[in-house]
Amino acid sequence: MCELLMRMTLDSICKVGFGVEIGTLSPNLPDNRFAKAFDAANIIVTLRFIDPLWKIKKFLGVGSEAVLDQSIKIIDDFTYSVIHRRKKEIEETQEIPNNGKIKHDILSRFIELGKDPENNINDKSLRDVVLNFVIAGRDTTATTLSWAIYMIMTHDHVAEKLYEELKSFEKDRAEEENVCLKPCETQDPESFDQRTKQFAELMSYDTLGKLYYLHAVITETLRLYPAVPQDPKGILNDDILPDGTKVKAGGMVTYVPYSMGRMEYNWGPDANEFKPERWLKDGLFQNASPFKFTAFQAGPRICLGKDSAYLQMKMALAILCRFFKFELVEGHAVEYRMMTILSMKNGLKIKVSTRS
Numbered sequence: 001m002c003e004l005l006m007r008m009t010l011d012s013i014c015k016v017g018f019g020v021e022i023g024t025l026s027p028n029l030p031d032n033r034f035a036k037a038f039d040a041a042n043i044i045v046t047l048r049f050i051d052p053l054w055k056i057k058k059f060l061g062v063g064s065e066a067v068l069d070q071s072i073k074i075i076d077d078f079t080y081s082v083i084h085r086r087k088k089e090i091e092e093t094q095e096i097p098n099n100g101k102i103k104h105d106i107l108s109r110f111i112e113l114g115k116d117p118e119n120n121i122n123d124k125s126l127r128d129v130v131l132n133f134v135i136a137g138r139d140t141t142a143t144t145l146s147w148a149i150y151m152i153m154t155h156d157h158v159a160e161k162l163y164e165e166l167k168s169f170e171k172d173r174a175e176e177e178n179v180c181l182k183p184c185e186t187q188d189p190e191s192f193d194q195r196t197k198q199f200a201e202l203m204s205y206d207t208l209g210k211l212y213y214l215h216a217v218i219t220e221t222l223r224l225y226p227a228v229p230q231d232p233k234g235i236l237n238d239d240i241l242p243d244g245t246k247v248k249a250g251g252m253v254t255y256v257p258y259s260m261g262r263m264e265y266n267w268g269p270d271a272n273e274f275k276p277e278r279w280l281k282d283g284l285f286q287n288a289s290p291f292k293f294t295a296f297q298a299g300p301r302i303c304l305g306k307d308s309a310y311l312q313m314k315m316a317l318a319i320l321c322r323f324f325k326f327e328l329v330e331g332h333a334v335e336y337r338m339m340t341i342l343s344m345k346n347g348l349k350i351k352v353s354t355r356s
């Protein structure tokens with residue numbers, strides 16, 4: 001399941017961020033060299049923190065450092081091909097007179113800014129923009145979706161409550177749009193497919209905002225399994241923190257969303273329990289201060305993609321939890337893989353059944 005979700009979020013960030021369809025989630029699941037190289041580079045760079053010999057290996061070009069060099073080459077090739085494709089498409093559309101098409105993706109906006117030499121944007125800085133958005137937007141949402149599905153399938157009452165919310169959302173939306181819901185025969189793939197498509201079409205940015213329980217399920221997942229479990233900061237100058245702690249230039253300060261999300265001091269005696277209800281008051285979602293719920297960081301450098309991440313995760317989970325039931329494969333151990341992102345070491349092996 002984790003790999004499929006990673007493919008989905010990679011396709012999605014490439015489409016929304018860079019305006020290109022890369023189709024890694026197409027039915028034949030094509031070999032995904034970029035994703036493999038990206039994962040390998042992520043692991044190797046993180047392991048440098050605990051491998052005192054990494055500089056020597058890098059100098060000699062051996063072991064994991066040799067793999068890193070190959071991975072970087074694959075990542076660069078992919079990234080530059082995305083940039084060149086987008087640039088070419090922009091040029092071609094601009095050749096059509098009075099075309100007036102506005103490019104909404106992030107990469108196009110940076111390419112546009114690059115036309116002014118004062119902005120000093122070249123292909124290398126565009127590559128960094130692309131990679132930054134892949135790093136920020138792929139693993140974070142994919143891993144949160146994996147933990148959310150794990151939480152939903154191990155808490156039956158949550159799965160049922162969510163299903164009820166999605167069923168009544170579907171009914172209400174069909175009434176609002178004045179359309180009849182198509183039949184949903186779980187044994188007939190064609191009919192089942194048609195109904196899932198119809199459900200997807202009934203979703204919109206505004207209407208997804210009404211799915212309070214789903215919003216609470218995702219937020220509760222991020223409280224217990226924040227995609228960025230710890231977030232270290234380098235100290236530039238000697239300073240004194242608000243509580244009086246003195247910190248020295250060259251040192252590090254880390255805030256730890258994983259621990260903060262589980263502190264009884266913050267969340268009460270049931271802090272370790274998965275309870276989406278804690279986010280609801282009279283059925284409406286109640287947000288917490290970002291300084292208490294720190295999964296997206298707080299202050300001026302808070303995550304820029306928070307709303308887009310919720311939107312994507314809500315769309316994916318709404319379809320999955322409305323039409324499918326999940327069960328953990330017997331004996332499969334769900335364990336942490338502690339990298340920059342809190343992912344699952346052995347993936348998430350599940351049995352899936354359909355719901356009418």
Ligand code: HEM
Binds near residue numbers: 138294295296301
């Ligand atoms: C569950 C999903 C996500 C989580 C938990 C998350 C979490 C975070 C966190 C903790 C930071 C602060 C990192 C730091 O200290 O420097 C951050 C920054 C950022 N995130 Fe997200 N993120 C998510 C999804 C996304 C998505 C989908 C995008 C883009 C489409 C995105 C774009 C960004 C950007 C651009 C920054 C840098 C903001 C800045 O430094 O000013 N994030 N995110």
